[in-house]
Amino acid sequence: MARRRSAPAPRAGTAARRPPRPAASAARRRGSSGWTEAHVHRLFWRAGFGATAAEARAWAARGRAATIDWIVDGPPGGTKLHGPAPRVDGRKLDPVNEWGHDQLWWLDRMVRSNRPLVEKMTLFWHDHFATSEQDTPRMLAQNRLFRSHALGGFRPLLKQVTRDPAMQLFLSLADSTKEHPNENYARELMELFTLGRGYSERDVREAARALTGYRSKWTNKGFQGIRYEAEEHDDGVKRILGRRGRFGVDQVLDLVCDHPRHAPFLVTKLWQFFVAAPPSPATVRALAATYRRSGLQVKPVVRQILEHPALYRNLAAPDLVKAPVVYIAGALRTTGSAITDNWPVWLSSTMGQQLFQPPSVAGWDWGPRWMSSNAVRQRFVLGNYVVNYGRPRVRRGAYKASLRPDRAVAIAIAAVGSPPVSAAERAALTRLARHWFDDIPKSWRDKADWRAESLQRTLRHLLIAGPGAQLC
Numbered sequence: 001m002a003r004r005r006s007a008p009a010p011r012a013g014t015a016a017r018r019p020p021r022p023a024a025s026a027a028r029r030r031g032s033s034g035w036t037e038a039h040v041h042r043l044f045w046r047a048g049f050g051a052t053a054a055e056a057r058a059w060a061a062r063g064r065a066a067t068i069d070w071i072v073d074g075p076p077g078g079t080k081l082h083g084p085a086p087r088v089d090g091r092k093l094d095p096v097n098e099w100g101h102d103q104l105w106w107l108d109r110m111v112r113s114n115r116p117l118v119e120k121m122t123l124f125w126h127d128h129f130a131t132s133e134q135d136t137p138r139m140l141a142q143n144r145l146f147r148s149h150a151l152g153g154f155r156p157l158l159k160q161v162t163r164d165p166a167m168q169l170f171l172s173l174a175d176s177t178k179e180h181p182n183e184n185y186a187r188e189l190m191e192l193f194t195l196g197r198g199y200s201e202r203d204v205r206e207a208a209r210a211l212t213g214y215r216s217k218w219t220n221k222g223f224q225g226i227r228y229e230a231e232e233h234d235d236g237v238k239r240i241l242g243r244r245g246r247f248g249v250d251q252v253l254d255l256v257c258d259h260p261r262h263a264p265f266l267v268t269k270l271w272q273f274f275v276a277a278p279p280s281p282a283t284v285r286a287l288a289a290t291y292r293r294s295g296l297q298v299k300p301v302v303r304q305i306l307e308h309p310a311l312y313r314n315l316a317a318p319d320l321v322k323a324p325v326v327y328i329a330g331a332l333r334t335t336g337s338a339i340t341d342n343w344p345v346w347l348s349s350t351m352g353q354q355l356f357q358p359p360s361v362a363g364w365d366w367g368p369r370w371m372s373s374n375a376v377r378q379r380f381v382l383g384n385y386v387v388n389y390g391r392p393r394v395r396r397g398a399y400k401a402s403l404r405p406d407r408a409v410a411i412a413i414a415a416v417g418s419p420p421v422s423a424a425e426r427a428a429l430t431r432l433a434r435h436w437f438d439d440i441p442k443s444w445r446d447k448a449d450w451r452a453e454s455l456q457r458t459l460r461h462l463l464i465a466g467p468g469a470q471l472c
Helices: 025-029 037-046 053-062 064-073 101-112 116-128 136-148 154-162 165-170 184-194 201-210 249-258 262-274 281-293 299-307 324-335 343-351 373-389 405-415 423-434 442-447 449-465
Strands: 214-219 222-228 238-240 243-245
Touching: 037 053, 037 064, 053 064, 064 116, 064 299, 101 116, 101 136, 101 324, 101 343, 116 136, 116 262, 116 324, 136 154, 136 165, 154 165, 154 184, 154 249, 165 214, 165 222, 184 201, 184 249, 184 262, 201 238, 201 249, 249 262, 262 281, 262 299, 281 299, 324 343, 324 373, 343 373, 373 449, 405 423, 405 449, 423 449
Parallel strands: none
Antiparallel strands: 214 222, 238 243
């Protein structure tokens, strides 16, 4: 697929990051080709962590092609983090030594990076090659590996993941020898990482033989690394996926990558990450053809998904549940709020997703499963933190009780980053504002400015944590 030239990039995240303003007011709502702010919001949530109000205006004016180019290719000058760096208790993060700071470090990248798709794809690979129960330095190294290959070739990524210490220790590939081959990694390699189905138990056993030879080294100072020892590798003849030979590690990985089931398996999983509705057989065939033609490159497949009309259907009725970390990072990013405490760590965990700790090698259960009763309660709590400690907090004395209901709602929407709000949501919020003072005698209402402030906090909370904010 031809590479389009990227448009200049708006900066993401805080109110101070202003992309160039479109010339005409009509352009702020709709681009010349029917590309609207609603399209921008959909794309930025699916391929990142939401759009700021300034981004939505600017990219709606620039049009569909320029927006997708910027999301996929990134801005000139490479990856940068914009806005204030995270701090906890007034101090810089210490991801290696302080509890939860590794998660805050990654959440901060989601909030401040000018390459949101790279962070979103890093999250995809973290779930795809789910690894857990490893020391923080190994998990951070694996995270950097995923980021460096986020939109690159699948084959080199798979080969590096297979040699990654965190993965090798998690799935017992380290210390799998020719005398005692361990089948854990071989099984997940086929079932979860490359094929889904279409393999036999014999394929697993034979692949486990081919993957032997890695040994871990431990001393009284702890883990010292993993090395390959040829004498511990089974160099005998194996039969794997219908092929016969003296296969070693890379040959096994090539066999699964070249298997006819691999391309449909991976492109379907990529589609499901971005689009709620399942792909049609024709869509899978088209994506798989792109994937194979590109030499198993991920970027052209992702571009094709982001260009697909299915991603933009029902803009007024979103249907993809935001994963907890996407929801938290997006609430911070779109409101221009910074990380100043460790509450995102425990709140994300109670919502059901703790970064660097997926529940199993199969990763997390996505979609509606995120919306358990307890998780929904914690999502509601998120609104309290953002409104009370983030940029949308209400300044004392800023609002009067005489403010018209529709104006109060408009102010609240602007304060939380001008997210998409359906006509039904706006009507419900306006109705709430209209009746907010009903319990106060009319003679006292002019003196009830404190209630206007509480109305603003409530409206902003509902916009951040209400039903409309849970889907994208």
